[in-house]
Amino acid sequence: MRPLARWKGVASLVAVGLLVAACGGPTATTQPSASPGSSPQATPEATDVSADLTFQFWIGGEADQAAWETVTAVAEADHPGLNITVQGTPWPDYWSKIGNQLSNTGAPCIVGMQSLRLAAYGDQLVPLEELMAKYEVNAADFDTSILDSMKHGGKQVALPYDFGPLILYYNRDLFKAANVAEPKPGWTLADFTAAATALTTGSQVGFSTASIDQEYLSWVLDLSGAEVLDGDGKLAVTAPAFVDGYKKYVELMRSGIASDVTVAGYDGYVIMLGEWQAGTAAMYVDGPWMAISNKAVPFDMGMVPMPVGPGGSKHYTAGSGFGISKQCPTPEAAFAAIVSMTGEEALTGLASVGRAYPARPAVADAWYTAADIEGAKETLDFAIENSVPWLTPPNWVEMADLFDRTGLQALTGELTPEQVLDIVQEQGAAGG
Amino acid sequence: MSIAIDTTAPAPGVSPAAPRGSRLRDDRRHALLFLGPSLIGLAVFTLFPTVMALVMSLFDWPVFGERTFRGLDNYARLLGNPVFRQVVLNTCLFVALYIPLNLVVSLGLAVWVSPRIKGRPFFRILFFIPVMTPVVANAVVWRFMYQPGGLLDSLSQSVLGSPAPSFLASSATAMLAIVVMSVWQGFGYNFLVFSTAIDQVPQEQLEAAAIDGANGRQRFWYVTLPMITPSIFFATTLTLITSFQVFAQPFLLTKGGPGNNTATLVLFVYNEGWRFLHMGLAAAAGWVLFVIIMGITAVQFLGQKRWVHYD
Numbered sequence: 061m062r063p064l065a066r067w068k069g070v071a072s073l074v075a076v077g078l079l080v081a082a083c084g085g086p087t088a089t090t091q092p093s094a095s096p097g098s099s100p101q102a103t104p105e106a107t108d109v110s111a112d113l114t115f116q117f118w119i120g121g122e123a124d125q126a127a128w129e130t131v132t133a134v135a136e137a138d139h140p141g142l143n144i145t146v147q148g149t150p151w152p153d154y155w156s157k158i159g160n161q162l163s164n165t166g167a168p169c170i171v172g173m174q175s176l177r178l179a180a181y182g183d184q185l186v187p188l189e190e191l192m193a194k195y196e197v198n199a200a201d202f203d204t205s206i207l208d209s210m211k212h213g214g215k216q217v218a219l220p221y222d223f224g225p226l227i228l229y230y231n232r233d234l235f236k237a238a239n240v241a242e243p244k245p246g247w248t249l250a251d252f253t254a255a256a257t258a259l260t261t262g263s264q265v266g267f268s269t270a271s272i273d274q275e276y277l278s279w280v281l282d283l284s285g286a287e288v289l290d291g292d293g294k295l296a297v298t299a300p301a302f303v304d305g306y307k308k309y310v311e312l313m314r315s316g317i318a319s320d321v322t323v324a325g326y327d328g329y330v331i332m333l334g335e336w337q338a339g340t341a342a343m344y345v346d347g348p349w350m351a352i353s354n355k356a357v358p359f360d361m362g363m364v365p366m367p368v369g370p371g372g373s374k375h376y377t378a379g380s381g382f383g384i385s386k387q388c389p390t391p392e393a394a395f396a397a398i399v400s401m402t403g404e405e406a407l408t409g410l411a412s413v414g415r416a417y418p419a420r421p422a423v424a425d426a427w428y429t430a431a432d433i434e435g436a437k438e439t440l441d442f443a444i445e446n447s448v449p450w451l452t453p454p455n456w457v458e459m460a461d462l463f464d465r466t467g468l469q470a471l472t473g474e475l476t477p478e479q480v481l482d483i484v485q486e487q488g489a490a491g492g
Numbered sequence: 493m494s495i496a497i498d499t500t501a502p503a504p505g506v507s508p509a510a511p512r513g514s515r516l517r518d519d520r521r522h523a524l525l526f527l528g529p530s531l532i533g534l535a536v537f538t539l540f541p542t543v544m545a546l547v548m549s550l551f552d553w554p555v556f557g558e559r560t561f562r563g564l565d566n567y568a569r570l571l572g573n574p575v576f577r578q579v580v581l582n583t584c585l586f587v588a589l590y591i592p593l594n595l596v597v598s599l600g601l602a603v604w605v606s607p608r609i610k611g612r613p614f615f616r617i618l619f620f621i622p623v624m625t626p627v628v629a630n631a632v633v634w635r636f637m638y639q640p641g642g643l644l645d646s647l648s649q650s651v652l653g654s655p656a657p658s659f660l661a662s663s664a665t666a667m668l669a670i671v672v673m674s675v676w677q678g679f680g681y682n683f684l685v686f687s688t689a690i691d692q693v694p695q696e697q698l699e700a701a702a703i704d705g706a707n708g709r710q711r712f713w714y715v716t717l718p719m720i721t722p723s724i725f726f727a728t729t730l731t732l733i734t735s736f737q738v739f740a741q742p743f744l745l746t747k748g749g750p751g752n753n754t755a756t757l758v759l760f761v762y763n764e765g766w767r768f769l770h771m772g773l774a775a776a777a778g779w780v781l782f783v784i785i786m787g788i789t790a791v792q793f794l795g796q797k798r799w800v801h802y803d
Binding site: 156163180181184320321323461468475487 | 556658767768
């Protein structure tokens, strides 16, 4: 009996331990763990900042991982006490994962953040103004529109490393073969339509689009100047200008110049990109962050701003940066790392491999030299001058998902554009 | 030492009470010990999360921020939400299409393979392969087959001369496309269950029926089918439960389909909870699903007295 009793005792201890662990598990903390600027000894050029930091970012493969480790190496060189581990997640899964981590324990100290999705996670990031003042980070060194896009509730919660306007990529070889003049900044909608029509022959199409926010919103902005939010920051996709722009976009895409859209969201983006890179579609819309992967195509490629619409040639800018999660036990060390990672040296490094169009205008030339794409400088300068920060409501992840899926039905002709916008407005304004 | 030995003589015809009692106590202790791990697992990984989900469903439980008690408000919001109603309808549509098709295909194939034909084990393995292969891999391959430029489109163009419709992008065909893929994926399991059940129908009964002049169809309908009703009940109940929980196929093939036309309940729970970070609403939707499945299963069990013949 005694051995058995002992085993029972062990078993019940294990059971209690498991139950306690299970009970202790899912309670998420929402209090910040440490306030910034709490260590009085740190000085602005502190090389004595020392911590083990994790840095979470969207990484698509070994090349990406290597590129980001080069960036964190700059921070480690500036502050020898820092040890930064780069953790990567593929893009489609990144936001669920980071949301999960930020709400439980185990959030990384340095969080990769995108301007469009900042609103959902902004509350979990440490405000940086005090640290910026302490470390003498000059806001004027960054492009204003992207720095502003990284504010949440009026507070700066991330520092940008790249940004870019959404512009048009085109296939130079196909243009030559069809005897169509190459587009230049300032080209009109009529030029675009004529070119796309001339380029649609056989199994080739002039344009490829996808039912994903960066595509249709860029066109609505360009065609009617309308944005997703109204002056009060509320969702307003049924405003007359927005409806007009969206209708024109759908009509344009269904007029025969574009390939059929078959799936919404990111999967659709992949198909659209594949069509352009395979040479089946002559043009598509994307950001300068794709310039380097797009350069690897077997044909000669070019970039041009969006065609001039009724209100001018307007572009959305989006970008990415780094924030510090409130769970980080060493926010100052994390900030020191971020300052290095968005500093001139790191951004020049990224720009010189053409990986990121830098958020510091001073370093932009390195990108142009590295990218070596004819017309890129004129295009991007023009587009940035005519750019509009891309503002979205706080429930944009949900709204974009709905808009992507319902928008597909407009592009396939199952619903009218007005019906799609009514659905999005009704469910979007109702809140999450 | 705690074995109590009763030294009084037991009454005739009655076995000694004390040793039997202590043996029973030992047995109970052994039983608890062996059941312990399973019970702990059940408590920690099933009961606790279920209760936790019920608690969460009564709150507004965003992943970040304040949690406020809302009582049954989440449920009211769900019932008033047209998207949720459509999602429930979509799930019911999927079940209504999938179950009959699955049962007919699996039972039909089980009957077809039931005589001791040559290569029978080979067929059984062949039909079971889709069940064994991961549903994610299957869904991705079927997506390539369905999409324009894929297998079905190429076949249609070469044989019929015109392109196939875009199955996954069209509201009319998206759900059917998902059902067909699901039937292909899932019929093998029920096929195996039915095949085994048919094998166990006593040969004498079938021979007796043949002697009485019953033909093949009548033998099947009046002898085989009633005898395999327990297996049909088992297969139907399980398949109903799992088909209400369909997630991987719509997630991978259409992400909820054109608009919301192929969005199912579990996909709704996933989106609300993990993408839009509304845990309370997601938990409430999960409990609605739980109640629906419990209700249908209860109806099944109550109805079995009518049509299931246990021998």
